[in-house]
Amino acid sequence: MKAAIIKDFLSCRLYLRTYAIFALVFMGLGFISANPFYASGIFMILPVMCLVSTFALDETSKWERLALCSSLNRKDLVSSKYIFGSILIFIGILLNFISILLVNKDFIDALITSSTFGFISIFYLCFMAPLMFKFGAEKSRIYMMLILVIPAGLILGISSLGFIDFNAIVTHVGLLTAIVVVLFIVLLIGSYFLSIKIVSKKDY
């Protein structure tokens, strides 16, 4: 599994450098415009884009076929992608936290905001990974757009229709955080086992 994770980092080297430049530029713009959340979207989306890139590279080179002939098994193929994605998301959260902290100097605000964006990245990982294992990176791009747009649209729609008072919900921060954390753990575990089920039946 370690070999697969190393392979993903080495493959992504070029992309990571480009994304790092993007991130620095947005961080700088956020600092200049005193907007702490300027770069938050970037730190949320870049880990997922990197992960999609590694799936695409593996698909083109048919890496899985060689990997399964070696000491790696199907579970390792799945675990390595989730660990790689999680490492990138964690780095994204950290950089987002630093970026926000530099501007508004509020530790709690920086922590909550960077974690929230991190959770959104994990949300995408949970849905994207099984789709990419099932359909491949190219076919999954359409679903990626839907996963980006549908939840955002639903939240905006529900909010504007007034069915749920988000302001009231936000006052119960502690309870909300606990529910969200538990929900995402369940989502991540469910996504992982679904990916394993998909890969265990797939022919490479």
Next chain:
Amino acid sequence: MLVCENVRKEFTGFTLDNISINIPEGSIMGLIGENGAGKSTLISCILGSMIKTSGTVKIFNKNSETLTRLEKEDIGVVLSDFAFNGLLNCKDINTIMKAMYTKWDETYYMNFCNEHNLTMNKKIKDFSKGMQMKLSIIVALAHHPKLLILDEATSGLDPVARDELLDIFFDFVKEGDHSILISSHILSDLEKICDTITFISKGKVKFSETKDDLEYKYCIIKCDETVFSTIDKKDMIGVRKNPYGIEVCMLRKACPEGMKSDNASMEDIMVFASKGVNL
């Protein structure tokens, strides 16, 4: 070393139909067949990258599905596609393989790369197909496996490189407990190194014979329909009709008396076997 018993894989429109092969220790088996015959499918089923419908594969006298990670390290594989993406270089591959195999021999890998002009920092996508294939082969050999499985490994290589690699394969098998399964369209390579040849056509094994048997067991005769009708189909490998008569590839011992026969090369046997025994 490697035993397949009734390996079956079903697809829509194609079935790998109960393939059984046996590769003992210290031997090389060549796998030949026309395009789409099922050679790569069989290799994928052996290695576990495709899930077979039924049948068993035993490697090192153990069911392949129960091999431990350490035991799987004793299998070296070269596939027809170079399985590393083009953004990596030879140094990266060394780093990845060191993490994958406990028996990875970095010195052997580096020396081979240097000898064959595989520049360490050059991206894989900038290598020619032949150089990518050489790299695939060294990746398979550098963790010192006992079983080598090669799927079209010598295609894309120049004759000098192919000859060098065939020597490497010979040396590999000299250690009595090593074996090779090699699939190739280059029959001259297989004739040079293989002990046994297995011919697969349309998902079925047409024959699996030693090289010596193939050389002496079969012949080609040219006859008319009258003579053809007297030959038992069980003694035939295949027939081919042309404007001048019928060519039959068959067992030498069953050749009609007084009939002139020609030697059948491996290519002839393969071509005739793919045509079948019906006119």
